[in-house]
Amino acid sequence: MTATATAPRHLLSGLVKVRELGIILALVLLVGYTAASNPRFLSGQSIRDILLNTAILAVMAAGQAVVVITRNIDLSVGSVLGLSAFTVATMMSDNPGLPMVVAILVGLAVGGAAGVLNGVLVRYGRVPALVVTLGTLYMFRGVTYSWAGGQQVNADELPRHFLTFANDAVLGIPWLVLIALVVVGGVALLMRNYRVGRELYAMGSSPQAAELAGIKVARNLLGAFILSGALAGLAGVLFAARFGTVDAAAGTGLELNVVAAVVVGGVAVFGGSGTVWGAGLGALLLTVIGSSLTVLDINQFWQQAIVGALIILAICADRLVAVRIARSLRKKDSHV
Amino acid sequence: MLRSHRRLLSAGAASLLVLGIAACGGTTKDSADNSGAAAQTGASADPNAKLKEGLKIAFLPKQLNNPYTDVEVGGGKVAAGELKGEYKLVGPNDASASSQVSYINTLIQQQQDVIGIAANDPNAVCPSLNQARQAGIKIVAFDSDASKDCRDVFINQATTQGIGESLVKMASELAGGSGEIAILSATPNATNQNAWIEVMKTELAKPENAKLKLVKTAYGNDDDQKSFQEAQGLLQSYPNLKVIVSPTTVGIAAASRYVSSSNYKGKVAITGLGLPNQMREYVKDGTVKKFALWNPADIGYLAAYAGAALASGQISGQQGEKFKAGKLGEYTVGAAGEIVLGPPTEFTAENIDQFNF
Numbered sequence: 001m002t003a004t005a006t007a008p009r010h011l012l013s014g015l016v017k018v019r020e021l022g023i024i025l026a027l028v029l030l031v032g033y034t035a036a037s038n039p040r041f042l043s044g045q046s047i048r049d050i051l052l053n054t055a056i057l058a059v060m061a062a063g064q065a066v067v068v069i070t071r072n073i074d075l076s077v078g079s080v081l082g083l084s085a086f087t088v089a090t091m092m093s094d095n096p097g098l099p100m101v102v103a104i105l106v107g108l109a110v111g112g113a114a115g116v117l118n119g120v121l122v123r124y125g126r127v128p129a130l131v132v133t134l135g136t137l138y139m140f141r142g143v144t145y146s147w148a149g150g151q152q153v154n155a156d157e158l159p160r161h162f163l164t165f166a167n168d169a170v171l172g173i174p175w176l177v178l179i180a181l182v183v184v185g186g187v188a189l190l191m192r193n194y195r196v197g198r199e200l201y202a203m204g205s206s207p208q209a210a211e212l213a214g215i216k217v218a219r220n221l222l223g224a225f226i227l228s229g230a231l232a233g234l235a236g237v238l239f240a241a242r243f244g245t246v247d248a249a250a251g252t253g254l255e256l257n258v259v260a261a262v263v264v265g266g267v268a269v270f271g272g273s274g275t276v277w278g279a280g281l282g283a284l285l286l287t288v289i290g291s292s293l294t295v296l297d298i299n300q301f302w303q304q305a306i307v308g309a310l311i312i313l314a315i316c317a318d319r320l321v322a323v324r325i326a327r328s329l330r331k332k333d334s335h336v
Numbered sequence: 337m338l339r340s341h342r343r344l345l346s347a348g349a350a351s352l353l354v355l356g357i358a359a360c361g362g363t364t365k366d367s368a369d370n371s372g373a374a375a376q377t378g379a380s381a382d383p384n385a386k387l388k389e390g391l392k393i394a395f396l397p398k399q400l401n402n403p404y405t406d407v408e409v410g411g412g413k414v415a416a417g418e419l420k421g422e423y424k425l426v427g428p429n430d431a432s433a434s435s436q437v438s439y440i441n442t443l444i445q446q447q448q449d450v451i452g453i454a455a456n457d458p459n460a461v462c463p464s465l466n467q468a469r470q471a472g473i474k475i476v477a478f479d480s481d482a483s484k485d486c487r488d489v490f491i492n493q494a495t496t497q498g499i500g501e502s503l504v505k506m507a508s509e510l511a512g513g514s515g516e517i518a519i520l521s522a523t524p525n526a527t528n529q530n531a532w533i534e535v536m537k538t539e540l541a542k543p544e545n546a547k548l549k550l551v552k553t554a555y556g557n558d559d560d561q562k563s564f565q566e567a568q569g570l571l572q573s574y575p576n577l578k579v580i581v582s583p584t585t586v587g588i589a590a591a592s593r594y595v596s597s598s599n600y601k602g603k604v605a606i607t608g609l610g611l612p613n614q615m616r617e618y619v620k621d622g623t624v625k626k627f628a629l630w631n632p633a634d635i636g637y638l639a640a641y642a643g644a645a646l647a648s649g650q651i652s653g654q655q656g657e658k659f660k661a662g663k664l665g666e667y668t669v670g671a672a673g674e675i676v677l678g679p680p681t682e683f684t685a686e687n688i689d690q691f692n693f
Contacts, residue, residue, distance in 0.1 A: 040572050045599055049568050053561070155593065155617035163617075167597045243560045245589050245614055250560070294569025300555060 020266055022317070023281045027288060034292035041295050048174065050284075050291050052166070052242065055180035056235045058283040060254070061261040062187045063231030065279035066224045068262050069191070071204040071271025072129035074225060076118060077232040077258055079140035081251035084110040084236025086144050089153035089246040096159035103162060103237050111233020112226050114140060119225030123218050137255065141248075148248035155244030166242040176238055180280075183231060188276035200224060204271025261286050264310050268318045285310075381652040383659075388648045391421040391449040393640055396439050398454045398480065399431040404632055405454070407693040408479060411636030412452055418662055419644050424448070433457035440464035444471050450643030452636070453487070454479035462486040474646035478639040479632075488646050488653040489673045491639045493630040496528075498679050499583070500535025502628055503608065504545060506682070507579045510605040510625060514547030515578035518570045520591055520608075522558040522584040532583050551577065556587045563590035571600050582608035588627060592618035612683050612691040619688050628680040632693055635677060638664055642675055 035041045060077050067074045084107045092103055114136065121132040155163060168175055191197035199220055203210040211217050240246050265282025267274030286307060293303045393416045397405040409425055416423035426443065428435035433456055441464055443451055451473055455461050458481060465475050465486040475482070478491040507517050519536070521529045533553060540550055551574050556563025563586055570580060580595075582588035588610040595601055596618050606618070610627045618624045641661035642651075651657040653673040660666050667675050683691065 038572065040575065043572075046568070046572055049598070053565060152614070154614045155589075156613065156620070243564070243590070244593050244617065245560065245586075253559075290565050291569065294554070294566055295572050297552070297573060 020275065020278045020281060023265065023278065023285055027281070027285055030285075030288055030292055034295055038295050041292065046291075050287055051177045052174055053291070054284045054287040055174075055176040056238050056242065057254075057257060057261055057287060058180045058280045059183050059231050059235045059238065060258045061265065061279040061283045062184045062276050063228035064258045064262045065265070065267050065274065065276045066187060066191065066200060067129070067228045068259075068267050068269060069204045069271055069274060070200050070221060070224050071207060072122060072221070072224070073133060073259065073269075074115075074118060074129065074228045074232075075133040075255050075259070076114065076136040076140055077228065077235075078251045078254035078256075079137045079144070080111050080114045080229055080232040081236040081239055081254060082248065083114065083140050083144045084233035085240040085246045085250045086148055086153070086236075086248060088237050089158065089240040092159055092162050092240075093153050093157040098159075100161060100165050103241075104234060107233040107237035108230045109233070111236065112230040114233070115226035115229020116222070118229060119222035122225065123221050141252070145248045152245065152247040153240075158240075158244060162241055163244055166238070176242065179234070179238065183234070184276060184280035187227070187231075188280075191276050196220060196223070201272055204273075206272075257286065258283075260307060260311055264307075264314045266314065266317070268322075269315065270318075273321075381654065381657055382649050383651075383657065385649040387419060387644050387650070388449075389420040391416075391419060391644055391647050392424065392447070393419070393421045393450045393452065393643055394424040394426065394443050394446075394448045395636065395639075396436055396443070396451060396453045397425075397427045398456050399429060399435075400425075400427040404693050408454070408632040408636040409452075411631075411633030411638075412640045413636070414633070415637040415640030415644075415662060419640065421449075421640075421644065423640075428456075431456045433460040436461050437464050440468060444468045444473065447471070448473055449647045450474045450476060450640075452476045452478055452639040452643055453482060455482035456480070458483045474643055476639045476643045476646070478635050484672050487673070489642050489651075489669060489675055491635055491642060492674050492676045493632075493635055494678075494680055495676050496531045497535055498676070499609070499628075500532045501539055502679050502682075503532065503581055503583055504536050504539040504548075506607045506626055506628060507581050508545060508548055510607055511548060511578040516549050516551045516574055516576050517579040517581060518551050518574060518577055519553040520563060520566055520570065520580055520582040520584075520587045521553055521555050522587060524555050526558075526584075529583060536581070556582075556584070556590060558584055558586040560586060560590050563587045564594050567591040567594045571595075571598075571604060577604055579605045579607060582606065582610075585609060585611050585614060588624075589614045589618075592623050596621055596623040609680070610683075611693060612688050613693060615683065616688055619683065619685050622685075626682050626684045628682050630677055631681040631691070634664060634681070637662065638667065638675065638677055642667070 040046060064074055064077060087110050088103050088107050091106060092098060118133055118136055121127055122129045125132065166176055170178060191200065199215045202215060203217055203220060239250060261282040262279045263269060264285060265278035267279055289306060290303060293300065395409045395412050397409055399405065413423045426439045428439065436453065436456055437460065440451065440461060444467060451468060453461065453475065455477055462483050465482060469475060475487040476489055476491065477487040479493065481490045511517060519533060521533060539545060540548055552570060554566040554570055556566045567580060567590060571577060580591050582591050588606060588608040592606045592615065595604055595606055601623055606624050607627050609629050611629065615624060615627060638661050645651045645659035646653065650659050651669060653669060655669055655671050657669045658666055669675055
């Protein structure tokens with residue numbers, strides 16, 4: 001029993017590793033090609049820009065990856081980011097003395113509350129996550145609109161320490177990037193090495209089996225949505241600090257980029273497989289594609305087409321992996 | 337906010353966004369208005385008639401409690417004071433097509449002399465406006481035009497030509513007359529943006545601008561993040577770039593924020609069309625030397641004077657008629673009853689604190 005169980009798992013993790021290797025390979029090729037045609041692409045300023053641009057997307061992708069691993073989806077993250085960004089920006093412009101930590105905590109809280117709503121509706125309302133979060137996507141955006149009206153928070157109304165936070169660096173690494181690394185690393189560790197993480201994978205592989213096995217599905221699912229919401233809220237704070245201009249439309253449409261990053265990063269849309277690191281790499285890849293295409297002076301319409309092709313490629317890879325695992329499992333069975 | 341709709345998915349959001357656009361100056365319409373319907377033939381005008389005092393001038397903006405609108409009608413209030421008239425402000429809370437109709441009817445009953453209106457819909461307000469005109473009330477459309485046959489004159493904030501010219505003028509000044517410039521626009525299919533860019537290209541082709549080279553037009557889709565990335569791309573691809581011209585409020589703010597926090601600061605100038613409140617930060621930290629936009633207060637101010645000139649019989653809305661508008665000087669009524677405010681106002685570190693919108 002143990003022998004047969006470890007072998008496929010080993011194989012599985014090997015394949016997943018290969019999938020992430022693919023992203024890294026794509027990244028290296030892309031960066032290499034772009035740098036060859038324009039060496040400034042590897043200048044300090046340029047690398048810093050790419051990492052800063054990735055940070056917000058990566059934070060959201062980490063939360064989204066967890067939700068997708070449980071065979072759900074959170075489409076409301078763009079609107080949660082908008083709500084959190086506007087809340088925090090308004091708060092900071094009204095109380096310029098508040099420290100950055102408070103801004104971050106408020107952002108996390110706003111996002112977390114949104115996540116609770118999503119989680120409760122999905123779990124206790126027994127409504128598919130796709131529908132629930134599509135609903136809350138509009139709801140949260142609507143709340144932000146009715147609150148903000150035509151207002152806008154501008155950079156000159158925000159306190160200096162809040163704005164410089166986006167660019168300030170510790171040991172040469174900007175705070176924004178550091179936060180993204182900590183978030184992606186922390187969530188990845190949680191999913192890989194902790195019991196709750198493995199339970200989430202189990203829920204995604206087979207929700208019914210997970211329930212029968214005594215996993216606290218409700219608690220875990222709620223936790224996954226709260227995490228995704230809270231990280232989107234955190235991303236809202238980072239967004240406000242980075243862009244300085246926040247109106248009710250902040251982050252519109254971002255949810256699709258986040259889902260794309262997660263899928264390209266090798267997280268299977270049917271749940272149960274993929275890693276948070278992969279999602280983070282997916283976010284980096286999408287950002288590098290965006291930056292390198294502008295540098296290479298390629299028409300931006302291609303950019304969307306390329307991202308789309310990547311998503312389809314990733315899903316094909318998913319399918320391929322699934323087929324191969326199924327085949328290898330059958331083979332193993334016949335041997336035993 | 338020269339935003340354009342971004343995602344079909346956010347149709348709900350977009351419909352609210354339209355509110356925002358509508359409130360912020362309806363710049364996507366009106367600029368290239370060239371159907372030459374004849375202006376309303378009214379009583380013949382007497383250019384020497386004295387401006388009447390005690391005129392009742394009412395303003396009906398697209399919606400109340402919008403910062404941009406507040407500045408516009410604020411200009412109208414100042415003008416009404418100078419004219420010794422009675423200023424009145426009414427308006428709906430939402431900028432929907434039909435919401436202004438009931439206000440117009442009330443204003444007719446109150447026997448106002450002039451109604452200044454920023455139409456939420458060019459046709460929905462028409463029947464009521466024509467009733468008002470039959471009652472002898474003069475109709476001045478501003479900001480966003482009502483249909484030509486139901487208003488006397490329209491105050492156009494700026495012409496396509498005027499904006500394109502002033503963008504090139506600012507770019508040339510900032511580049512010192514020669515060097516590479518790039519445009520950071522909104523979406524590739526935004527009508528007003530493309531019309532301005534066309535004028536800019538024509539201007540750049542003139543001999544006095546021969547040393548200015550437009551190297552690229554990038555599109556930031558009026559999205560902060562995308563505009564940010566496009567600005568980065570421009571600076572990386574064109575190391576000798578001197579000026580980025582962004583004729584969209586989102587683009588200019590994103591490009592300025594990027595440059596102000598990068599090591600390009602001081603090497604590359606940013607200019608274009610922006611809102612003073614949004615740009616104050618970057619003007620003060622030296623990233624942006626100058627940018628432009630029409631002054632919304634002047635729109636309201638000119639609308640009040642045009643209304644007074646109409647009510648006093650100085651003009652009737654026919655092409656070629658002239659009138660004086662206080663501190664703004666003399667204006668001439670153009671084709672189809674349009675009065676153009678003039679070149680956009682330039683904002684610099686010296687004057688930016690006088691504006692709040």
